[in-house]
Amino acid sequence: MPKSLPAIRVSGRHRKTKTPSxxxxxxxxxxxxxxxxxxxxxxxxxxxxxxxxxxxxxxxxxxxxxxxxxxxxxxxxxxxxxxxxxxxxxxxxxxxxxxxxxxxxxxxxxxxxxxxxxxxxxxxPGHRFTTKVVYGVGTLTLVGGGDRTLTTDDLAALARTAVAGLRNAGLTSVKVRVDDSLFPSPTLAAGWNTGYYPDSIAPVRALVVDGRHVMDTALDAGQSFAELLAGQGITVTGSVTRGVAGSGDVPVARHQSDRLSxxxxxxxxxxxxxxxxxxxxxxxxxxxxxxxxxxxxxxxxxxxxxxxxxxxxxxxxxxxxxxxxxxxxxxxxxxxxxxxxxxxxxxxxxxxxxxxxxxxxxxxxxxxxxxxxxxxxxxxxxxxxxxxxxxxxxxxxxxxxxxxxxxxxxxxxxxxxxxxxxxxxxxxxxxxxxxxxxxxxx
Structure with missing residues (x-):
């Protein structure tokens, strides 16, 4: 069962008749x-x-x-x-x-x-969305945290940190995977039509870069991440895939969004x-x-x-x-x-x-x-x-x-x-x- 929300102590529309000082x-x-x-x-x-x-x-x-x-x-x-x-x-x-x-x-x-x-x-109001990079079994996984404000510059910073870690470990090649499992596969809401995609809105996924309106924002972000790694001398083997980060994967880098407010x-x-x-x-x-x-x-x-x-x-x-x-x-x-x-x-x-x-x-x-x-x-x-x-x-x-x-x-x-x-x-x-x-x- 869903946990209950914190109590909200308000009087709603019921206001006192007392004249304030x-x-x-x-x-x-x-x-x-x-x-x-x-x-x-x-x-x-x-x-x-x-x-x-x-x-x-x-x-x-x-x-x-x-x-x-x-x-x-x-x-x-x-x-x-x-x-x-x-x-x-x-x-x-x-x-x-x-x-x-x-x-x-x-x-x-x-x-x-x-x-x-x-x-x-x-x-x-102080909530921040976190995008992570983790490493395990020769694979870097870019893990989406629902940050719709993630930019290429943010992704580049994640790549730089990841590359430093790979080099410290003596690694020069890696596979790249994206994990957008925080949200289920995109669906249409009641009252939506397929004509909304990807102009009015992109299919809702937990990973996206630069707010791009493409059909698969997670793989798009992963491909951008792979290109950034390659630009720093890391060989990316194979195509970017989708999967779920392993429980034993090691945290490599993370980015936090601005505040929710x-x-x-x-x-x-x-x-x-x-x-x-x-x-x-x-x-x-x-x-x-x-x-x-x-x-x-x-x-x-x-x-x-x-x-x-x-x-x-x-x-x-x-x-x-x-x-x-x-x-x-x-x-x-x-x-x-x-x-x-x-x-x-x-x-x-x-x-x-x-x-x-x-x-x-x-x-x-x-x-x-x-x-x-x-x-x-x-x-x-x-x-x-x-x-x-x-x-x-x-x-x-x-x-x-x-x-x-x-x-x-x-x-x-x-x-x-x-x-x-x-x-x-x-x-x-x-x-x-x-x-x-x-x-x-x-």
């Missing part, structure tokens, strides 16, 4: 310099353990204006007839606006918010599908489940439940959001972000919020190279909105947070399915909704 009203800073000069996004104003119970409450004038404008702008024909949306106040938990908020739609890469939350909780932020910024699926499998293994889509998504559900996130109408089959069978309501996505932004969980989950692309941030999925936040309606929100994007044929999402005109942080999620408008036009409309929440498009 002024000394507790210190904002939790989200450490991010926005892409516009001099702009820094501060974190959601909140108190360590003093949030009010989420309830129906009168909206302040700024919130009422948000709600009124969204009621109108959600009718934009570019958004079609299937929109799930919600805006909540991060401090009080009150719902500012909702439109079919509990209707589950295809979330695309907004799924990565759930994957990142589970990975950070189960693995811990850094990897998660990168994964969210650029919406890296390969990293997301690797995280899903490693999370499953650490929680005592099989390193499969089913094992990983089961752990995601367990973690979200323990954080008090409702899983009503929540269906996921992968970690990246490529599955066309995934269904998540906007309310659930907003609640995941609400938990991540809560200072009570900042030691573990703040990296989810830190990793959200910023409107106008070059190199992220909200950058100008993707045509985001560049219309007359949304340009005013550049540097003021942080949000995870999501795009599949027939599904576009935007879930994040922004500081509204009342000085309070609002968390939002907008998921659109089946619009007949061009994808770029739908994205422009969603960017406008985010600018509306910010209040700069009044």
């Amino acid at each position: 002024p000394s507790l009203r210190r904002a939790a800073l989200i450490a991010l310099t926005a892409p516009v000069a001099g702009t820094i996004l501060a974190g959601p104003s909140a108190f360590a353990a003093e949030k009010a119970v989420a309830k129906a409450a009168a909206l302040d004038p700024a919130e009422q204006k948000i709600a009124d404008n969204l009621n109108t702008r959600a009718q934009d024909t570019r958004l079609g007839n299937r929109l799930s949306g919600v805006v909540i106040d991060a401090e009080s938990g009150n719902t500012v606006w909702g439109h079919d908020a509990t209707t589950a739609l295809m979330p695309a890469s907004n799924t990565k918010l759930a994957t990142a939350t589970a990975a950070l909780k189960v693995l811990g 850094v990897i998660v932020k990168h994964m969210l910024k650029v919406s890296d599908n390969d990293i997301a699926e690797t995280l899903l499998r490693t999370t499953a293994l650490t929680a005592g489940r099989p390193a499969t889509f089913e094992g990983g998504t089961a752990v995601v559900r367990e973690v979200l439940t323990r954080y008090g996130v409702s899983l009503d109408n929540f269906v996921i089959h992968d970690g990246s959001g490529l599955s066309r069978a995934n269904r998540i309501p906007a309310r659930t996505l907003a609640d995941i972000l609400d938990v991540a932004a809560d200072p009570r969980h900042s030691n573990t989950l703040k990296y989810v919020v830190d990793g959200l692309p910023v409107a106008g941030e070059a190199g992220s999925t909200l950058g100008p190279e993707w045509g985001r936040f560049d219309t007359a309606d949304s340009r005013c929100a550049v540097g003021q909105v942080k949000a995870k994007t999501g795009t599949l044929t027939g599904a576009i999402g935007l879930s994040g947070l922004t500081k509204a005109k009342d000085g309070r942080w609002k968390i939002f999620s907008f998921i659109e399915n089946d619009s007949t408008a061009a994808p770029g036009a739908v994205k422009d409309a969603l960017d406008g909704l985010a600018a509306t929440v910010n209040g700069c498009w009044a």
Whole structure:
């Protein structure tokens, strides 16, 4: 049986009604310099353990204006007839606006918010992935540890250390083998099709170099390793093979990745599908489940439940959001972000919020190279909105947070399915909704 996850001591959506003292009203800073000069996004104003119970409450004038404008702008024909949306106040938990908020739609890469939350909780922000080289019976085995960030330079460093060891032992030739047995053989998730390989995603294996999109990333990495050995005067005999390192094999070299917190932020910024699926499998293994889509998504559900996130109408089959069978309501996505932004969980989950692309941030999925936040309606929100994007044929999402005109942080999620408008036009409309929440498009 899978071992249970560590207890998560949270109150979820159940907030106290007690009014916090002024000394507790210190904002939790989200450490991010926005892409516009001099702009820094501060974190959601909140108190360590003093949030009010989420309830129906009168909206302040700024919130009422948000709600009124969204009621109108959600009718934009570019958004079609299937929109799930919600805006909540991060401090009080009150719902500012909702439109079919509990209707589950295809979330695309907004799924990565759930994957990142589970990975950070189960693995811990300081987790590092280890790639090893071991030697036994005339063979060097490159052992994959699920590091999707391994580079040729890292592999070269492993080769140099291995060569030094071989020469010290008086060896000049060796066979090369790869061991990617940490994960089972790749399969398609429910809702995937073979057309995803190897463009949108490579088959999920525990060994890859330079994030290459090839059908067998492990053998590809092994061949690169063999070439690096040969370049240093070692004769590699035979072809690179696949196998499992022996229990008596001697450790020769190892490389450790950057911290998980850094990897998660990168994964969210650029919406890296390969990293997301690797995280899903490693999370499953650490929680005592099989390193499969089913094992990983089961752990995601367990973690979200323990954080008090409702899983009503929540269906996921992968970690990246490529599955066309995934269904998540906007309310659930907003609640995941609400938990991540809560200072009570900042030691573990703040990296989810830190990793959200910023409107106008070059190199992220909200950058100008993707045509985001560049219309007359949304340009005013550049540097003021942080949000995870999501795009599949027939599904576009935007879930994040922004500081509204009342000085309070609002968390939002907008998921659109089946619009007949061009994808770029739908994205422009969603960017406008985010600018509306910010209040700069009044």
